[in-house]
Amino acid sequence: VEPVLSKGNNCLDAAKACNLNDTCKRFRSAYITPCTSSTSNEICNKRKCHKALRLFFDKVPPKHSYGMLFCSCRDVACTERRRQTIVPVCSYEDREKPNCLTLQESCKKNYICRSRLADFFTNCQPESRSVSSCLKENYADCLLAYSGLIGTVMTPNYIDSNSLSVAPWCDCSNSGNDIDECLKFLNFFQDNTCLKNAIQAFGNGTDVNVWQPILPVQTTTATTTTASRLKTPGSETTNNEIPNHNDSPACANLQVRE
Numbered sequence: 001v002e003p004v005l006s007k008g009n010n011c012l013d014a015a016k017a018c019n020l021n022d023t024c025k026r027f028r029s030a031y032i033t034p035c036t037s038s039t040s041n042e043i044c045n046k047r048k049c050h051k052a053l054r055l056f057f058d059k060v061p062p063k064h065s066y067g068m069l070f071c072s073c074r075d076v077a078c079t080e081r082r083r084q085t086i087v088p089v090c091s092y093e094d095r096e097k098p099n100c101l102t103l104q105e106s107c108k109k110n111y112i113c114r115s116r117l118a119d120f121f122t123n124c125q126p127e128s129r130s131v132s133s134c135l136k137e138n139y140a141d142c143l144l145a146y147s148g149l150i151g152t153v154m155t156p157n158y159i160d161s162n163s164l165s166v167a168p169w170c171d172c173s174n175s176g177n178d179i180d181e182c183l184k185f186l187n188f189f190q191d192n193t194c195l196k197n198a199i200q201a202f203g204n205g206t207d208v209n210v211w212q213p214i215l216p217v218q219t220t221t222a223t224t225t226t227a228s229r230l231k232t233p234g235s236e237t238t239n240n241e242i243p244n245h246n247d248s249p250a251c252a253n254l255q256v257r258e
Helices: 010-019 021-035 045-061 062-069 076-086 099-108 111-123 140-149 177-189 192-206 228-229
Strands: 157-160 166-168
Touching: 010 021, 010 062, 010 076, 021 045, 021 062, 062 076, 062 140, 076 157, 099 111, 099 177, 111 140, 140 192, 166 177
Parallel strands: none
Antiparallel strands: 157 166
């Protein structure tokens, strides 16, 4: 059994562990190339980079992919390595930050993005009265939902090297009368106690259950969970709706259709 916290750089250790695993090394190499190769017009080919990143998180066991993305850190060198895991200059950043509601609309136009955003709202829904701060009491599904957004236009990342706050590449400037709706959407990422606790629990090794997602209790509404993405890759059938909880972002009327 590996120690919960090593004295070194946990994110560097996770990268080394990935290189020792054939599957992780292969899919990591497959996204590093398109995410760093420069072209005449752009820094990288964002479309190919995103596709390769989706494959990485879909195919590589959570032990290794999560190990690189959610590693615990105690210094800037470690947190910066964690932030650079997805090659943010290509997969995350852009020349200008769009308005978050505009970015959300772009996400809705893509089947994969809107389906995975719905999963994120469902499985990372905070609940202050729960032990875990998650409505579903399931860190595994929340981490899987978060990682599922990487490689879409809604790709999130750590916003700095000082905290576990994450966000997509957007802000709420130029929101006009929609400023409250925009801030609610952005804060679901930045100030999400369910997601932060899930990341911290995995990084510290304090909840081994986060390593393998489990299916949630069946409800009266047929839903597609992030767990099914791991258990049945290739299945694209969903009848999911973004939940209309009081604390969830205002986009609950979006229904994902095949």
